[in-house]
Amino acid sequence: MKKSQKRKVMYKLKLLIAASEVVPFAKSGGLADVSGALPKALRALGHDVRVVMPRYYIVDREKYGLKRLEGTLGVPMGIMGEAWAGIYEGVIPDSDVPVYFIDHEGFFGRKGLYDEEGEGYGDNDNRFIFFSRSVMQLAKMLRFKPDVIHVNDWHTALIPILLNTTYRNDPDFKHAGTLLSIHNLQHQGKFYKGAMDVLDVGWEHFNANELEEYDGVNFLKGGIVHADAINAVSKKYAQEICTPEFGWGLDTLIKDKAYKLYGILNGVDYDEWSPAVDTLIPRTFDLDDLGGKEVCKLALQKEFDLPQLSDIPIIGLVGRLAEQKGITLLSAAIGKLMELDIQIVLLGAGEKWAEHFFMDVADKYPEKFACYVGYQNDLAHQIEAGSDLFLMPSLFEPCGLNQIYSLRYGTVPIVRATGGLDDTIENYDSESKSGTGFKFYDATPEALIGTVKWAVDTWYQDKTGFEQVRRNAMQKRFDWKEAAQGYEDLYRHIIAGRLSSSE
Numbered sequence: 308m309k310k311s312q313k314r315k316v317m318y319k320l321k322l323l324i325a326a327s328e329v330v331p332f333a334k335s336g337g338l339a340d341v342s343g344a345l346p347k348a349l350r351a352l353g354h355d356v357r358v359v360m361p362r363y364y365i366v367d368r369e370k371y372g373l374k375r376l377e378g379t380l381g382v383p384m385g386i387m388g389e390a391w392a393g394i395y396e397g398v399i400p401d402s403d404v405p406v407y408f409i410d411h412e413g414f415f416g417r418k419g420l421y422d423e424e425g426e427g428y429g430d431n432d433n434r435f436i437f438f439s440r441s442v443m444q445l446a447k448m449l450r451f452k453p454d455v456i457h458v459n460d461w462h463t464a465l466i467p468i469l470l471n472t473t474y475r476n477d478p479d480f481k482h483a484g485t486l487l488s489i490h491n492l493q494h495q496g497k498f499y500k501g502a503m504d505v506l507d508v509g510w511e512h513f514n515a516n517e518l519e520e521y522d523g524v525n526f527l528k529g530g531i532v533h534a535d536a537i538n539a540v541s542k543k544y545a546q547e548i549c550t551p552e553f554g555w556g557l558d559t560l561i562k563d564k565a566y567k568l569y570g571i572l573n574g575v576d577y578d579e580w581s582p583a584v585d586t587l588i589p590r591t592f593d594l595d596d597l598g599g600k601e602v603c604k605l606a607l608q609k610e611f612d613l614p615q616l617s618d619i620p621i622i623g624l625v626g627r628l629a630e631q632k633g634i635t636l637l638s639a640a641i642g643k644l645m646e647l648d649i650q651i652v653l654l655g656a657g658e659k660w661a662e663h664f665f666m667d668v669a670d671k672y673p674e675k676f677a678c679y680v681g682y683q684n685d686l687a688h689q690i691e692a693g694s695d696l697f698l699m700p701s702l703f704e705p706c707g708l709n710q711i712y713s714l715r716y717g718t719v720p721i722v723r724a725t726g727g728l729d730d731t732i733e734n735y736d737s738e739s740k741s742g743t744g745f746k747f748y749d750a751t752p753e754a755l756i757g758t759v760k761w762a763v764d765t766w767y768q769d770k771t772g773f774e775q776v777r778r779n780a781m782q783k784r785f786d787w788k789e790a791a792q793g794y795e796d797l798y799r800h801i802i803a804g805r806l807s808s809s810e
């Protein structure tokens with residue numbers, strides 16, 4: 308074998324990515340964007356990547372051409388006995404990355420992913436124990452023998468402990484390592500301790516150093532302890548979660564595990580999120596021809612019934628209406644913001660009080676504030692394309708994708724300097740005209756209002772400055788290729804660690 312060929316063979320990794328949501332099949336937030344895009348980027352680097360997710364009711368089997376694999380998968384569920392899963396197989400569109408869907412009518416044949424009408428399903432512990440166990444059983448059924456199992460958030464955080472206990476001596480997982488990505492530390496999967504009897508890894512793991520927390524089970528905690536490495540989707544967030552302010556009670560533990568904590572930043576799928584190729588916006592545009600942006604702006608004003616004026620800045624907001632996103636700050640600031648010569652367009656769904664609050668604001672200021680309560684992907688693209696500024700006043704933000712999309716669309720971000728928002732946006736400097744956005748630090752309505760005013764003043768009074776920030780923003784790239792290379796290095800590091808510890 309020639310040297311170069313040998314190197315290529317050596318370099319191919321077998322990676323199993325488990326996630327509770329994957330674009331385009333099912334999505335509630337950025338986790339789905341990441342678990343749809345990262346596998347494609349890893350595949351482009353030459354690796355054998357497979358993805359596993361639940362087959363929720365909303366996953367459209369026909370649209371995505373999913374095929375049912377023969378047979379059923381036996382999934383041991385402790386005191387519940389054995390459960391049986393059907394397996395569907397498909398691919399991530401525009402790729403040859405296989406995706407396996409775990410089908411179980413009782414656990415996943417429901418309207419929501421995790422909840423309905425804001426009410427979490429009462430059996431989420433069993434649902435995700437089942438899913439995690441299915442991932443392991445599926446790997447065996449496929450004889451896949453992964454080098455690394457990459458799990459995401461609390462839903463799949465039990466996999467590292469399953470690997471270290473139940474599957475410890477299983478030859479199919481002989482050298483398998485695990486990576487846990489934390490996309491959001493707030494949600495940890497905390498349940499009644501009875502879940503231990505279903506998980507069935509042994510009650511000896513129900514202790515304060517592993518799965519136990521205040522006499523209940525904490526899935527994410529187990530993952531943090533048992534994974535070979537942890538990735539918190541930005542460098543800043545990796546630092547923040549070691550502090551009480553952002554640690555949600557796990558900061559001491561995470562600080563303890565800092566030796567295996569990384570902060571690889573998410574990338575962006577520019578096939579989906581680029582104004583040059585976006586098929587969901589009225590007119591494409593790019594840095595060398597911004598004419599289309601003006602068309603998108605007027606169309607957005609029309610769509611939202613706002614006066615069609617090109618010289619007034621539109622501030623866009625898209626996101627879950629959750630505390631994390633700074634909705635309380637925004638609601639406290641809105642009165643003052645409405646005194647400015649601006650228009651605001653908001654797209655979001657989530658906390659009921661916030662949905663009602665922002666609909667009332669729209670009634671009160673019909674010329675200035677418009678909102679759509681719901682989830683609508685094409686509108687998200689149109690807001691990115693048609694707005695001039697994009698506001699993300701998050702209290703915490705592990706990575707944040709919308710501000711990165713905004714950069715590419717020349718929609719200058721106004722962000723609170725936390726987590727990935729701080730890492731991806733450079734503050735505007737009016738002297739040098741450098742920077743890609745406007746940042747504020749304090750989580751107060753005053754700081755938010757002051758920074759929006761600064762951005763709006765720049766729009767009206769420092770036009771060349773504003774145009775320069777827009778250009779700086781549009782030139783920024785956060786390619787998945789680079790992020791995937793970071794993951795590849797980390798996977799290899801994990802594998803090396805596993806190999807040396809088994810010697």
Ligand code: ADP
Nearest residue numbers: 336337626627655681682683684687707708709
């Ligand atoms: P998070 O994962 O915390 O919700 P991110 O910024 O990482 O935040 O990702 C949010 C993703 O979900 C983006 O792709 C965004 O466009 C999308 N999104 C959020 N809310 C909506 C909505 N109401 N309609 C359409 N897309 C939405």
Ligand code: GLC
Nearest residue numbers: 337338490704705706707708
């Ligand atoms: C989470 C975070 C968000 C991040 C996304 C993808 O939902 O809230 O900041 O961008 O996951 O990693």
